[in-house]
Each structure stands twice: as structure tokens, then as C-alpha cells.
Amino acid sequence: MPWTNQGGGGGGGWQGGGNRGPWSQGPSGGGNSGQPPDLDELLRRGRERLSRFFPHGVGGAGFVLAVLVLAGLWLLSGLYVVREGQQGVETRFGAFTKLTSQGLNYHLPYPIENKTVLAVAAQNTTDIGQNGQNTQESLMLTGDENIVNVSFDVVWDIKSAPDFLFNIRFPQDSTVKAVAESAMREIVGQNPLDLILTKDRAQIGGEAKELIQRILDEYGAGIRVREVRMQPVSPPDEVNAAFQDVQAARADRDKYINQANTYANQVIPAARGQAAKIQQDADAYRQQAVAEAQGDAQRFLSVLGQYRGAKDVTRKRLYIETMERVLGNTSKVIMDDKSSRGVLPYLPLPGPAAKSDGEGR
Numbered sequence: 381m382p383w384t385n386q387g388g389g390g391g392g393g394w395q396g397g398g399n400r401g402p403w404s405q406g407p408s409g410g411g412n413s414g415q416p417p418d419l420d421e422l423l424r425r426g427r428e429r430l431s432r433f434f435p436h437g438v439g440g441a442g443f444v445l446a447v448l449v450l451a452g453l454w455l456l457s458g459l460y461v462v463r464e465g466q467q468g469v470e471t472r473f474g475a476f477t478k479l480t481s482q483g484l485n486y487h488l489p490y491p492i493e494n495k496t497v498l499a500v501a502a503q504n505t506t507d508i509g510q511n512g513q514n515t516q517e518s519l520m521l522t523g524d525e526n527i528v529n530v531s532f533d534v535v536w537d538i539k540s541a542p543d544f545l546f547n548i549r550f551p552q553d554s555t556v557k558a559v560a561e562s563a564m565r566e567i568v569g570q571n572p573l574d575l576i577l578t579k580d581r582a583q584i585g586g587e588a589k590e591l592i593q594r595i596l597d598e599y600g601a602g603i604r605v606r607e608v609r610m611q612p613v614s615p616p617d618e619v620n621a622a623f624q625d626v627q628a629a630r631a632d633r634d635k636y637i638n639q640a641n642t643y644a645n646q647v648i649p650a651a652r653g654q655a656a657k658i659q660q661d662a663d664a665y666r667q668q669a670v671a672e673a674q675g676d677a678q679r680f681l682s683v684l685g686q687y688r689g690a691k692d693v694t695r696k697r698l699y700i701e702t703m704e705r706v707l708g709n710t711s712k713v714i715m716d717d718k719s720s721r722g723v724l725p726y727l728p729l730p731g732p733a734a735k736s737d738g739e740g741r
Contacts (some may be wrong), residue, residue: 508534529616556603574630
């Protein structure tokens with residue numbers, strides 16, 4: 381992008397040469413409204429200045445010597461030094477020509493060429509929010525339409541000296557401030573108040589850094605964002621007391637939720653274990669009942685087969701086995717039918733109760 385004399389550019393405290401353009405202001409501070417200098421006028425002024433030092437006039441040789449001295453001084457004015465951590469930018473008639481590195485450098489003197497020396501390694505800090513105080517730039521609207529006080533610092537340096545000089549019209553610090561504030565408002569506006577207050581500040585700073593860098597790159601600003609340092613996010617002072625009450629209520633809510641979760645973690649596993657035990661007992665009973673039913677069915681089928689082969693014998697055996705089960709635990713008296721005549725059945729009575737000592741004696 382070619383240089384224009386509309387402002388911005390290499391002005392302000394970021395340059396060493398100090399010129400906004402090749403014609404607008406020379407190293408000595410003079411200018412002629414953006415027009416090239418008149419050489420005849422320069423020579424006339426030079427003669428007038430020489431006449432002050434030589435009031436009796438000078439000869440042709442003296443005039444030539446004076447012109448040579450002035451020409452030498454003019455040529456030497458193109459020397460400049462670039463120190464460590466700096467970078468020089470040379471322009472010819474306002475158009476960028478080259479970058480110069482550390483050491484002694486030379487460019488054609490003004491007004492043909494000009495130079496600007498930038499401290500590219502220096503880290504600059506732009507403050508947004510004035511250290512946490514409520515200002516127009518720090519009060520931001522969240523996604524759920526609440527207002528918070530967001531203050532932060534942007535640490536940046538220069539990554540491209542030509543872009544930094546020629547692609548930003550306004551002072552560079554103001555540009556970084558405007559871009560940073562816009563990026564932070566976008567991030568805050570996409571999140572609710574709870575998330576902004578509880579989210580890790582380093583995470584918010586990282587998101588802001590990426591967004592600020594992307595916007596500056598789209599502008600071709602030649603600026604590298606090193607870090608975004610977030611300060612504690614707080615509500616406006618006017619509602620701080622009410623906000624503290626809300627925070628206390630949220631803390632109580634979180635405490636009760638944690639207690640409920642702890643109780644649930646204790647009760648639910650016990651209930652699940654009990655349910656699993658009941659299920660296992662039911663499965664075992666089912667298997668036992670099925671096995672017994674299958675065994676009874678096999679025994680019935682076995683007896684049925686025997687009954688079909690010998691009905692009388694089987695019927696008598698079943699009768700005997702049944703009577704055995706019925707009369708097995710009762711008292712029995714076996715009598716012969718022939719000799720049972722004249723036998724009187726009797727009912728055994730219990731003996732007299734034993735009297736206690738001291739009675740009946």
C-alpha cells in the first residue's frame with residue numbers, strides 16, 4: 381500500500397525519522413503545503429544565509445566552497461544508526477524501498493529519500509478498562525443481557541514495519557485499543573453472565589488474543605499480539621451488593637446440589653446391589669422350580685410307563701407307598717383278623733399327675 385499524506389503512517393512516537401511524507405515536512409520542520417521545493421528559492425535563501433556570515437561578500441571561489449560545504453553536509457544527513465531491537469524503513473518520494481538492519485546505514489538525503497526507525501522488539505501495552513474501574517469501554521453486555529465490568533491489557537509488538545507504518549491511518553495504540561475492545565465485546569456477548577464470571581480468565585484471554593490477531597491481520601496492521609492479560613471480571617459498582625447476594629445464593633445452590641449428588645451416589649449403588657440380589661434369588665428359585673417340575677414330570681412318566689406294563693402290580697405298589705407315607709409317623713396296632721374276636725380295644729389314658737412335695741403324703 382503506497383504512502384499517503386492523509387495522516388497516520390509514520391507519525392507519533394513510533395518512528396525515529398519523524399516525517400509523515402517526503403514533501404509535507406522536512407527534517408528541519410519546514411514545509412510548503414505538499415509541493416516539491418523550489419531549487420531557485422533554496423539557492424536564494426542559501427545566499428542570504430551566507431551573506432550573514434560574510435557581510436562584505438564573497439568571491440566566486442568562496443561561494444563555490446560554501447556550496448560544496450553545504451552539499452557535503454546535505455549528503456552526510458543521510459547517515460543514520462539502527463540500534464539493537466530496531467529496524468529502519470526507507471522510502472523514496474514516499475514509496476517504500478527497503479528495510480535496514482542494525483548498524484550504520486545510509487539513504488539519499490531529504491527530500492529524495494527518508495527513513496523511519498522503529499523499535500520492533502519493544503513490547504507495548506494497551507490498557508482497556510483503566511485498571512478495573514467502571515468506564516464506557518470496560519462495561520460490556522453479556523449474552524443473557526447482563527452488564528459486567530471487563531478490564532484487560534493487550535501486550536503487542538511490531539512484526540512487519542512497513543505494514544505498521546503505512547497500513548494504519550490512526551495512531552497505532554488507538555487502533556489496537558479499538559480492535560481489542562471490539563473483540564472482547566464479541567466474546568462477552570456470546571456467553572452468559574455465569575460463564576463469564578466462572579470461566580477461566582486465561583481461556584478468555586486466549587480466545588481474545590486469537591480474535592484480535594485475526595482482525596489486525598485482516599487490516600494488515602503489521603502488529604503481533606503477544607498476550608491478553610485479563611483482570612478479575614466484576615459487576616458494575618452500582619449493583620455489586622445485589623450481585624454478591626446472588627453469588628451467595630448460587631453457592632448455596634451448588635452446595636445443596638453436591639450434597640444431593642453425594643446422597644444419590646450412596647443410595648443408588650446400594651439399591652442397585654439389592655435389586656441385583658433379588659434378581660439373582662429369583663433366577664435361582666426359577667431354576668430350582670423348573671428343575672423340580674422337570675424331575676416330577678420324569679418320575680411321573682417313568683411310573684406311567686411301568687403302570688402301562690403291569691397295572692395291578694403298579695397299582696398295589698402305589699397304594700403301599702402312599703399308605704407308607706400316610707401311616708409312617710403314627711402309632712399302629714397290627715391284629716390278625718381271625719384272632720381279633722373278643723379283643724376289646726382300649727384307649728390309653730395318661731397317668732395321674734404327679735403331686736407336688738407335701739401333698740398326699
